[in-house]
Amino acid sequence: MVDKSSGQKKIDELQEQYSKTKYNKATNKYLGILRAKIATIKKAMEGQTRRAGTGYSVRKSGNATVVLVGFPNAGKSSLLRVLTGVDSKVADYAFTTLDVIPGMLEYSGAKIQILDLPGLIQGAHVGKGGSLKIISVIRIADLILFVIDINAHGQLYQLMDELNMLNIRLNQKRPDMRLEKSFVGGLNIENSGHRIPNKDVIQSVLNEFKIFNGKVIFYGDTTDQQLIDFVADNCVYIRGAVALNKIDTADPKRVESLKREIEAKTGMRVIPISAKMTENIDSLKGTVFGGLDLIRVFLKPKDGNPDFGNPLVLEKGASIIDVVRKINTKLVKSIKYAYVSGPSAKFSNQRVGEDHKVMDGDVVTVIFDF
Ligand SMILES: Nc1nc2c(ncn2[C@@H]2O[C@H](COP(=O)(O)OP(=O)(O)O)[C@@H](O)[C@H]2O)c(=O)[nH]1
Ligand SMILES: [Mg+2]
Known part of the structure; x- marks a missing residue:
């Protein structure tokens, strides 16, 4: 069992040693050990935090959950309002800075839950300012949308460092x-x-x-850090994207060059927007939807037309079983086979079994054996 403050002290010491050590062949092993030591302490401390029962009880709802992460004043609440219509400012100031405000974005048949988080503060990994609660919410997200004021874009790198220290791996594949x-x-x-x-x-x-x-x-x-992450088994892997906000206050040329610079540095998609002037919001919605790996499947009755107005939204990799489960879990037992047309089918009306993987845009007719 690792006491919180002594654990953090130890981590700080190790991290200092780590940053003092130059990377080369001879120190490689030593650096690996330092990182592994840090990871073991973090893991022990984490267990404690979990037991302490911190964390909001935010229930995931909809097809996917997106969290807005950014410094205070970056425009998170404004963006939540333009995306979902939820006005978090109606509540009084103290409330909005302490609580997670949920909204729902409907896009392309999907219900996407958007969570406006209280601003992340630097040093969150040390547990300052109730931020452990914020982190527990970020960890359940399917996508992290950084909301960055274009006039303070350096904050993005601070936030990314902070999340990395909290074992949240952005846009990285699982080892x-x-x-x-x-x-x-x-x-x-x-x-x-x-x-x-x-x-x-x-x-x-x-x-x-x-x-x-x-x-x-x-x-x-596999990198050294990925090896450690794998063995420590305490990381979450979440996609990230950046809403570069307040572009109404900047020169368009600067917007374009910053977008390219950030994309090159972080590997994340950057969408320049103005929450205030509702500029480029549709493009942001498209990027968010695209970043969630959701697929839409249209059901077609055996002798009727596909219901294009009402797609079933599923996660990428879903099979016919998942399609049926979405309709009604009780029907799963009775699947006989299905007919599929569209991207996952070799030809129109291909007959497939229940394990067939569907793709975005498929039209599916399920035949049951009652
Ligand atoms: N000029 C400009 N101001 C914005 C924009 N988005 C938000 N703001 C302003 O920035 C301030 C902070 O916005 P808010 O949404 O409360 O930020 P939060 O603290 O991240 O939730 C408010 O005064 C907003 O009106 C934008 O796109 N352009
Ligand atoms: Mg706010």
């Missing part, structure tokens, strides 16, 4: 590897041509987590 623990035989590494941490680092990181025997299999390129 593609596996660990098969055993009781004897030492550590064996299996890798077929991917870029992975060197043997020393792998060994020391695993040892730091008290793993001494087993097989480590890499299925893709």
Whole structure:
């Protein structure tokens, strides 16, 4: 068990050592150990936080959840209003800065829950200012939409650092590897041509987590940090996008160059908007929808027309079973087969089984066996 303040002190010490150490072949292993040590302490502290029962009880609703993250005054509440019609400013000031305000955006047949969070403050990873509660909400999001004042865009990098320290990985894939623990035989590494941490680092990181025997299999390129994240198993992987707000106050050329600069630096999509003048909001909605990996499927009765006005919204990777579950879970048992036309079908009205994966824009007729 790690006491909160002593744990944080230890982390700060380790982080200082870490930043003082120059990266090279000789220090590589040492740096790996430092990072792994930090991760083990964080993990222990996290367990405690969870037990302490902090966190808002925000219920996810709709097809997906997007959180607005930004400094105070960046325009989060204004954006929530233009996206969802919910006016969080109607409530008094203290309330709006302390609570999560939900709104619902309907777009292209999907219901997208938007959460306006109280402004993140620097040092949230140390648990300042009730921010642990905010973090618990961010972790449930399907997409983080940074709301950034174009006149203070450096805040984006501060927020990204902060989230990274909180084990929220933005636009990163989950590490593609596996660990098969055993009781004897030492550590064996299996890798077929991917870029992975060197043997020393792998060994020391695993040892730091008290793993001494087993097989480590890499299925893709893996960095030192990804290895640690995988073993610590305490990260969430969330997509990010940026709403670069208040473009009505900036020169269009500057807007364009900043957009490109931020996209190059962060790998996130940047949508310049003005919440105040409702400029470029449709494009923002499109990007949000596109970033959520949602698909729309249209049902068609056997001898009728597809219901194009009323799509079923599902997550990417959904199958015919998921389609039916969405209609009524009780029907799943009775699926016989289905006919599919559209992107996932080899030809029109292809007959498929219940495991067939549907795609955005498919037209589906399910045949039941009652
Ligand atoms: N010029 C301009 N001002 C904006 C824009 N969006 C928000 N604001 C103003 O910025 C201030 C802070 O907005 P608010 O939505 O409360 O920010 P929050 O603290 O992030 O929720 C308010 O005075 C808004 O009217 C915008 O696109 N352009
Ligand atoms: Mg606000």
